Amino acid sequence: MAKPPADLALARNRQISSITRQLIELIQRIWRTLSAATIADDLEGEAGAAIVAAVIAGQLTAAQGAQAFVAGAMAEQGASAVPEALLVAEAFSGVAPDGGPLETLLFLPAIGVQRRLAAGMTGQQAMIGGLADMARYTATSIADAGRSADQVGMAATRGCVAYMRVVTLPACSRCIILAGQTYSYSEGFLRHPNCDCQTLPLREAEWEAVQSPEQLYASMSEAERRRRFGVAGADAIDQGADMNQVVNARRGMDYAHIYGRRLQVTHEGATRRSVYGRSRDRAGDRFARFAGQRHGTATSNRYFRSTRTPRLMPEEILRISDDRDEQLRLLKRYGYIV
Incomplete structure (x- = not known):
C-alpha cells in the first residue's frame, strides 16, 4: 500500500x-x-x-x-x-x-x-x-x-x-x-x-510519512530549542520530560448562538452579491438593509444581509456533523462547494 x-x-x-x-x-x-x-x-x-x-x-x-x-x-x-x-x-x-x-x-x-x-x-x-x-x-x-x-x-x-x-x-x-x-x-x-x-x-488513519515531535526536536540546535521552548522547558525535555506536558497548545475561537448551539459563524459573504447570499435569496430568505464597511469607514445602506440564516464557517460544518452526505449538503448550502 x-x-x-x-x-x-x-x-x-x-x-x-x-x-x-x-x-x-x-x-x-x-x-x-x-x-x-x-x-x-x-x-x-x-x-x-x-x-x-x-x-x-x-x-x-x-x-x-x-x-x-x-x-x-x-x-x-x-x-x-x-x-x-x-x-x-x-x-x-x-x-x-x-x-x-x-x-x-x-x-x-x-x-x-x-x-x-x-x-x-x-x-x-x-x-x-x-x-x-x-x-x-x-x-x-x-x-x-x-x-x-x-x-x-x-x-x-x-x-x-x-x-x-x-x-x-x-x-x-x-x-x-x-x-x-x-x-x-x-x-x-x-x-x-x-x-x-x-x-x-x-486514505488511512495512521502513517509514518512525516517527522514526529521528537524527531523535530532532535534536529533543532540548542539555541533554537531554548528559543522555542524556553530555557527551563528545553532543559526539562533534555532530561526526559514529556514534551506535551511542557507545552500546552491551545486554540481560540469566536462563537455565536444559532440553532440552539454555540457555533462559529461569519456574516462575510452573506450578502445578496455573494455565492451564499444568492442561494439564500433564491430560497426565500429575507434580507435586511445595512451599512457596509469600506476600509474602516461605514458606507451607505446599500447592502442586504440575510436576517434568517447566518453563514456557518467550513470547520464548524464539519464539526457538527459526522455524516459526510450531510456535510456535503451543508457545504453546498453555504456556498463552499457546487
Whole structure:
C-alpha cells in the first residue's frame, strides 16, 4: 500500500509561503509611502484598498490550489481522486480567520501605530511595528484560507478519511508537539496567528510519512530549542520530560448562538452579491438593509444581509456533523462547494 510522501504537503506549504511572501513584499512597498501621522486615513483610502484587494487575491489563489492538492494526495495513495463536488474558491476570500470582515482586520495595524505613538515611540518605530502587524495578519489570512479550502476539498473527496499535521521548521513549541498527529478529515485544525503548518490528506488513519515531535526536536540546535521552548522547558525535555506536558497548545475561537448551539459563524459573504447570499435569496430568505464597511469607514445602506440564516464557517460544518452526505449538503448550502 503506497504512502503519501510528506513532500506533497511541503510543496503545498511552499505554495502558500510563496503567495504570502509576494504579498508582504507588495505591502512593504505600499507601507513605505505611508506616514505614521496619517496612517488611519491612509488605510481608509487608496493604500488600504490596495492592500485589501491584494490579500483577497492571495486568499483566492491559495484556495484555488486546494482541490488539486487533495486529488494529488489521494492519487499518490491509490485512492479515487475524483471529488463529489467542486470547491468554490471565492467563498474563502474576503474573510478574516475569525470569520469577521477582512477589511476590519487589515485596518488594525493603523490602531497599533497610533497606540505606539501614544506610548512614546517615534514615527519610524511605530510604523515598523505596524508593518509587522500587517505582515502577521496577512500571513494568517492566507494560510487559513488555504487550510480551510484544503479541508473542504477533503470533505468533498470520499477517499480521504483523515489528515496528518506536517510541521516545518522553524516552528513554535505549540506546533512541534503536534507534528505527525493524525486527525479525522472533519476535525478542526489547531493553529495560532502566523501558523504555517500544513495538512496531508490521508486514505488511512495512521502513517509514518512525516517527522514526529521528537524527531523535530532532535534536529533543532540548542539555541533554537531554548528559543522555542524556553530555557527551563528545553532543559526539562533534555532530561526526559514529556514534551506535551511542557507545552500546552491551545486554540481560540469566536462563537455565536444559532440553532440552539454555540457555533462559529461569519456574516462575510452573506450578502445578496455573494455565492451564499444568492442561494439564500433564491430560497426565500429575507434580507435586511445595512451599512457596509469600506476600509474602516461605514458606507451607505446599500447592502442586504440575510436576517434568517447566518453563514456557518467550513470547520464548524464539519464539526457538527459526522455524516459526510450531510456535510456535503451543508457545504453546498453555504456556498463552499457546487
